[in-house]
Amino acid sequence: MIFRQLFEPVSCTYSYLIASRRGGEALIIDPVLEKVDRYLQLAKDLDLQLVKAVDTHLHADHITGLGALRDRTHCITVMGEQSKVDVVSMRVADGDTIDIEGVSLDVIYTPGHTDDSYSYLLGDRVFTGDTLLIRGTGRTDFQNGDPKAQYDSIFNRLLKLPDETLVFPAHDYKGDTVSTIAEERAHNPRLKVKSEQEYIDIMNNLNLANPKMMDVAVPANIHQGLAQQRIAELGWAFNAAAAKGLVGGPDVTLIDLREKRERERHGEIPGGLHLSYHDLQENLAPGGVLRALGASGKTLLFYCAFGERSAMAVQAAQDAGITTARHIEGGIDAWKKAGGPTA
Ligand SMILES: [Fe+2]
Numbered sequence: 001m002i003f004r005q006l007f008e009p010v011s012c013t014y015s016y017l018i019a020s021r022r023g024g025e026a027l028i029i030d031p032v033l034e035k036v037d038r039y040l041q042l043a044k045d046l047d048l049q050l051v052k053a054v055d056t057h058l059h060a061d062h063i064t065g066l067g068a069l070r071d072r073t074h075c076i077t078v079m080g081e082q083s084k085v086d087v088v089s090m091r092v093a094d095g096d097t098i099d100i101e102g103v104s105l106d107v108i109y110t111p112g113h114t115d116d117s118y119s120y121l122l123g124d125r126v127f128t129g130d131t132l133l134i135r136g137t138g139r140t141d142f143q144n145g146d147p148k149a150q151y152d153s154i155f156n157r158l159l160k161l162p163d164e165t166l167v168f169p170a171h172d173y174k175g176d177t178v179s180t181i182a183e184e185r186a187h188n189p190r191l192k193v194k195s196e197q198e199y200i201d202i203m204n205n206l207n208l209a210n211p212k213m214m215d216v217a218v219p220a221n222i223h224q225g226l227a228q229q230r231i232a233e234l235g236w237a238f239n240a241a242a243a244k245g246l247v248g249g250p251d252v253t254l255i256d257l258r259e260k261r262e263r264e265r266h267g268e269i270p271g272g273l274h275l276s277y278h279d280l281q282e283n284l285a286p287g288g289v290l291r292a293l294g295a296s297g298k299t300l301l302f303y304c305a306f307g308e309r310s311a312m313a314v315q316a317a318q319d320a321g322i323t324t325a326r327h328i329e330g331g332i333d334a335w336k337k338a339g340g341p342t343a
Contacts, residue, residue: 008035022046029120057114061171081093136190256272272303307334
């Protein structure tokens, strides 16, 4: 396995680049905007293709690299289902997995630092975001933070992991890089409490100043900019209401770009083909399924969860000469809100 812990010194953020092999697919956890060039260079050096960029939560102290990585690699951007971040193209929930070639992260919902905080477990290591830090825990006094929820996340979820599980947090301000569950249980001063109420009282009386970047970082992180805005300007988008009039028609081929798990969890629009975004380039290449469908002259109507992957797919298909490529703005989420049927 390739596993790289990368550091951004201004906000003391750790990001993690993970792949199963040289030459394979990679994902990155908690990328920082200022370091995007570095991540991409490293990925190139190791011959990796970045296919997913994941944030543990909405960060208040730095600007995420999710938007820039999406723009430069067309990767899938992933956060939890509570996330209000526009750039997110796949939302996950407790019990889901985040998969790339040879790597599968187990998704654990660990709210408390924020209401959209997740931890991700990869075998013998867990990425705890700002939920569990080394000898500390993430503050709970803004962004819908909740010390009671955090107590539950830490004591009833994270500390239930095997003792030897390696803890990789999103930040460390003292230069520590890794800990273990057993070590934190024994030595983390915040966890030496006798009751949930004692933990809540500690967290409610920290009286910390707001992060320096908070007023800039939070709005910038929520509004990274949508791939679908440009596609709409080019006239290649249908809103959900208009799409309802097209789907099922003889001149339209509907294509679902989501992953199997998303289809099972959220349903699908009846009558579509399933061609995962993961295989887009292969399907658009000469001899590929999409190339053949494009030659039919029918409208290729892509959709995904929220319209971001499908917008990138429209651009890629148009670039490949398929001028009939369109998508459903806002994805199946918008389709459902418009009263569209699902199966
Ligand atoms: Fe945070």
